[in-house]
Amino acid sequence: MLVLLQEEDPQVHGHHYDLRRSYPEAFFTHTRFGNPLMLIGSYRFNKRSDSKGPYLRWVCTRKDTRCRATAHTLDNIIVMLNNTHNH
Ligand SMILES: [Zn+2]
Numbered sequence: 001m002l003v004l005l006q007e008e009d010p011q012v013h014g015h016h017y018d019l020r021r022s023y024p025e026a027f028f029t030h031t032r033f034g035n036p037l038m039l040i041g042s043y044r045f046n047k048r049s050d051s052k053g054p055y056l057r058w059v060c061t062r063k064d065t066r067c068r069a070t071a072h073t074l075d076n077i078i079v080m081l082n083n084t085h086n087h
Contacts, residue, residue, distance in 0.1 A: 023078040026071070037061075038071065040078075043085060045071055062087050 027039040036047040038058050045058035060069040065087045072080035 023081050024083075026073065026076070026078050028076060038073070040071065040081070040083060043069065043083065045069070060085060 024040050029037050029039065031037050031046075036056075038045040038047070044061040046061050048057040048059055051057040054075050056073045058071040058073065060067040062085070067086050068082070069085045070080075070082045071078055
C-alpha cells in the first residue's frame with residue numbers, strides 16, 4: 001500500500017498537518033553490527049548508505065526477495081512510505 005498525503009482532506013492544508021497521524025509509528029534502533037535500523041510494525045528497514053543528514057532514505061531489509069518497500073524520514077518522522085512488501 002502506497003501511502004500519500006490526501007490533498008482533498010481539509011486538515012492537510014496549511015502547516016498544521018501532523019505527519020505522524022498519517023503514517024505508522026517507526027522505531028529506530030541499530031543492528032548488532034551498529035548499522036541504523038528502522039522498524040515499522042514487523043518490517044525492518046536499513047538506512048541507505050548514501051543517505052545522510054536529517055532526511056534519510058530507508059529500504060526493506062529483505063532485499064533478497066527483491067522487496068521494494070521504501071521509506072523516507074525527516075528528523076525521525078516518516079514523510080514517505082511504500083509499505084508494500086512481497087514477503
Ligand atoms: Zn519488505
